[in-house]
Amino acid sequence: MTWQSPVRLLLLFGVLALAVGYLLMQRRRSAYAVRFTNLRLLDRVAPVRPSWRRHLPAGLFLAMLALLVVGFARPSAEVRVPRERATVVVAVDVSTSMLATDVEPDRLSAAKEAASQFVDGLPDEFNVGLVAFAGSAAVVVPPGTDREALHDGIGRLAEGMTGVQGTAIGEAISASLGAVKGLDDKAAKQPPPARIIVLSDGANTAGMDPMEATAAAVAAKVPVHTISFGTPGGFVDRGGRPIQVPVDGQTLKAVAEETGGGFHEADSNEELRGVYEDIGSSVGYRKERQDISARFIGLGLVFAMGAAAGSMRWFSRLP
Numbered sequence: 001m002t003w004q005s006p007v008r009l010l011l012l013f014g015v016l017a018l019a020v021g022y023l024l025m026q027r028r029r030s031a032y033a034v035r036f037t038n039l040r041l042l043d044r045v046a047p048v049r050p051s052w053r054r055h056l057p058a059g060l061f062l063a064m065l066a067l068l069v070v071g072f073a074r075p076s077a078e079v080r081v082p083r084e085r086a087t088v089v090v091a092v093d094v095s096t097s098m099l100a101t102d103v104e105p106d107r108l109s110a111a112k113e114a115a116s117q118f119v120d121g122l123p124d125e126f127n128v129g130l131v132a133f134a135g136s137a138a139v140v141v142p143p144g145t146d147r148e149a150l151h152d153g154i155g156r157l158a159e160g161m162t163g164v165q166g167t168a169i170g171e172a173i174s175a176s177l178g179a180v181k182g183l184d185d186k187a188a189k190q191p192p193p194a195r196i197i198v199l200s201d202g203a204n205t206a207g208m209d210p211m212e213a214t215a216a217a218v219a220a221k222v223p224v225h226t227i228s229f230g231t232p233g234g235f236v237d238r239g240g241r242p243i244q245v246p247v248d249g250q251t252l253k254a255v256a257e258e259t260g261g262g263f264h265e266a267d268s269n270e271e272l273r274g275v276y277e278d279i280g281s282s283v284g285y286r287k288e289r290q291d292i293s294a295r296f297i298g299l300g301l302v303f304a305m306g307a308a309a310g311s312m313r314w315f316s317r318l319p
Helices: 006-036 039-045 056-072 107-120 147-156 169-181 210-219 250-259 269-280 293-315
Strands: 075-082 087-093 127-133 137-144 194-200 224-229 235-238 241-244 263-266 285-291
Touching: 006 056, 056 293, 087 107, 087 137, 087 169, 107 147, 107 224, 107 269, 127 147, 127 169, 137 147, 137 169, 169 194, 169 210, 169 250, 194 250, 210 250, 224 250, 224 269, 250 263, 263 269
Parallel strands: 087 127, 087 194, 194 224, 224 263
Antiparallel strands: 075 285, 127 137, 235 241
């Protein structure tokens, strides 16, 4: 936190002086009462006086003054602000290996659930799109703010829906970049701030070379965050015969490092949700320094009302 008018903080010495003066007055009043009062008589005829309550309005009043001085000094801090036209494209692997049950109930079902929760956690103004890929890639839902359409698209994700076997990570990145470029009429000349998230469990086995698609993402200044999902012991059942489908994240790691995105590994539902939360806290935002004096002024006014309410409640007067 910084101050636009730090010299105004010197007024806090005035608040401190008032606090010291109040304490001295209370001490002087107590000494006077002990010197000139018949304590036995006072104990019999005087009503019970509040102890800490009689100091509370004064304390709140001094706190209010301090907060107002801080607000007067115009503090500012960096605040996360959603970027205009921020666009996120989530690409989900729907190859056969995603039916492995090493993650309950299976990798694909867990991925769909986590993706749905991730979408719900993004600001409503974010444009979010969905890409499905196996041996090829297809845009299931173009980027937009229609969350109902997006949830419907996530629900329709199914193994083999692209019609081509394999894992085409390069095609997924390329299709996602195409979705970003087609966001609106301005996207060609004024690309929106975008992020791509690719979730897969294996290495690239089909389609475009992932490094070629990665180079296109670098040129477009679109970071690609990748998630390697699954365990080394995963397998799928094909006609009663188990086929090993161990997770392989080397390609995904290389893509993330090259584009400036983040590489994550998850081998459970909980870890996958945590990864999405981590990604969601960073995509589509910019840091902007803003004046936050209203926070201190508002809290000071709350304290002022508390001081007034306490004084009226216990002493039938304003402080």
